[in-house]
Amino acid sequence: MIPSLLAKDTIVALATAAGHGAIAIIRLSGPEAISIVQEVFKGKNLQKQPSHTLHFGTIRDEDKILDEVVVSLFKAPASYTKEDVVEVSCHGSPYITEQLLKLFLRKGARLAEPGEFTKRAFLNGQFDLAQAEAVADLIASDSALTHQVAMKQMRGGFSAEIKALRAQLIHFASMIELELDFSEEDVEFADRSALRRLIAQLQKLISDLLQSFEMGNVLKNGVPTVIAGKPNAGKSTLLNALLNEEKAIVSDIPGTTRDVIEDEAMMGGLRFRFIDTAGLRDTQDTVEAIGVARTKEQLKKAALVLYLFDVTTSTPEELEAEIAALHVGNIPVLFLGNKKDLATPEQLARFTSLENLVLLSASTKVGLEELKQTLLDQVHANEAITGDRTIVTNLRHFQGLQKTADALQEVLQGLDSGLTGDWLAADIRRALFYLGEITGEITTDDLLDNIFTKFCIGK
Known part of the structure; x- marks a missing residue:
């Protein structure tokens, strides 16, 4: 673990x-935090x-009262940064906060860099x-789910798994390193078969974490x-209904939507990015053709496809051919039979055997709540969210795990080819290095700067 690096200066x-x-709230942290505010x-003293x-008291610049405030004291090491921390709660006027900040700076504090409070907490061993x-x-x-994932990671759930590995x-x-000290005796302290079993277990755990990144990325972003379908199926009407606003132009003229229209909506604690696309058809119109091409590009990036069709004019055979032409691969597809309010019972009955079907009317919003619940069910069906599994949401962590997996694979290859202990130890050390980078047991100034400069100032 990185040793305590208590700072010699005070930040604000x-x-x-x-x-x-x-x-x-104005926050100060460092050895002079209390004395600067006291001045x-x-x-009270x-x-x-x-x-x-x-x-409770007042902050004064010589004889001038700047504000009435409440001062919170957190003395080292029982504070967020493990340093002396003072938080001054004042009235939320930009003029007042500017005057107080200038005053504290004059008294010896330094303006904090982005994320510096949390950086000090890390360097001082808080987490x-x-x-x-x-x-x-x-x-x-x-959203509720991104909050849940972040809270679990902040409380050490992900770190505990990495440290156990x-x-x-x-x-x-250490056993292999010990063998190197007794190389002349030709002894083995590390059971190679047990090492092989351990690496197989570690690879399985790391593989599960790597696979969770796709869902973690979805939760985070x-x-x-993607809402897809033929022209005039009602895609723009559906988008407007889901967003509860007139986001897209709705017209009876086929091919109205010629570009990608995107917006977000919260449902059941989860954020959906709905993407309305140009109607899928062969066209000689240059602009519309570009829109169709962009639709196909969006389909490749989708986590979920809503394929909208007109139940009054479509047939199951046509629908099957249209979906086959999309080439969506393993991306889940929900079939949305639109214009339910205009369809006859016979027309509706043609599609009742279709899996993942929701019948609705985008214009009257009949069936909209059923669609929203189906969307949530589709996402929650993923075990990564419904269970208590750790979900990787950070690209840096994903890359570190991938490098660890590669290093472990080289250990296995070394075992298969009968490599000597020094070569095996080098590959194991490399895996340890990448795992240590994730938790910060091994780090560099450049890495820390890259992480903490993305924080807001004051945190």
């Missing part, structure tokens, strides 16, 4: 969003007060790097859901 930043508000605070206490990154994900979470590898690495 606005911890709440900029702009007008009822209150604002301008009129109230903060340096004599216990940790985790609140104190590991994967947990620190989860803090940013938690702040950015905009690493601990098992370290044991075998929204479920890309």
Whole structure:
């Protein structure tokens, strides 16, 4: 673990969003945090007060009162950064926060860099790097599921799995390293068959984590859901109904939508990115042809396809041929029979044997709630969300796991070819290195800068 690197300077930043508000919070962290605030605070002597206490008073610039405030004290090591932390709650006026920040800077604080409070927390051993990154994900979470995943990672769920993998590898690495010290005696301390079984287990665990990244990416960025179908099937009407606003132009003229129209909607704690596309048909119109080509490109990127068809004019045979022409592969397809309100019982009956079918009327919104529930059921059917499995949402973690898997594969190949212990140890150390990079047990300044500069200032 990275040793404690308690800073010698004190940082300050606005911890709440900029702009007008009822209150604002200015946060200071470092060895002089309490003394800097005490110097301008009129109230109790903060340096004599216990940790985790609140104190009312005024902040003054010499004889001028800047604001009435409540000061929160968090003394080291019982604070977010494990340093002395002071949070000043003031009125949420941009003028007041600017004056207070300038005052604290004059008294010796330094303006914090993006993510520097969390960076100090990591460097001081409050949590590991994967947990620190989860803090940013938690702040950015905009649905129940992204909040759930980020909270689990911030509380160490993902880190615990990585550390368990690493601990098992370290044991075998140490045994092989011990063999190198007794190379002249030609002894084996590490059971090669047990090492092979362990690597197979680790590969399975890492494979599961790697596979979860696809779902993690969907949760983080929204479920890309393409609305496809022939011209005049009602795709734009459906998009407007799902978004509950007039986003797309609706017309009886076929080929109205010639470009991709995209917007988002929250459903059951999950964000869907609905993508309305140009109607699929052969056309001589140059612009419409470009729209059809873009539709096919969007279909390749979709996590879910809603194929809309007119139940009053389509046949099951035509529908089957249309879907086959899409070449969507393994992407789930929901069939939406539109214009249910205009169809006869006989027309509706033609499609009742079709799997994944929802009958609706996009214009009157009949069947819309059933569609929304079906969409949620489709996503929740994934075991990665319904169970208690760890979901990888961070690209850096995904890449680290992929490199670890490659290194473990080389260990297996080395075992198969009878490589000596020094070569096996090198490959195992490489796997340990990549796992250590994920949690921050092995890190560089460039890596930390790349991670924490993406945070907001004040966090």
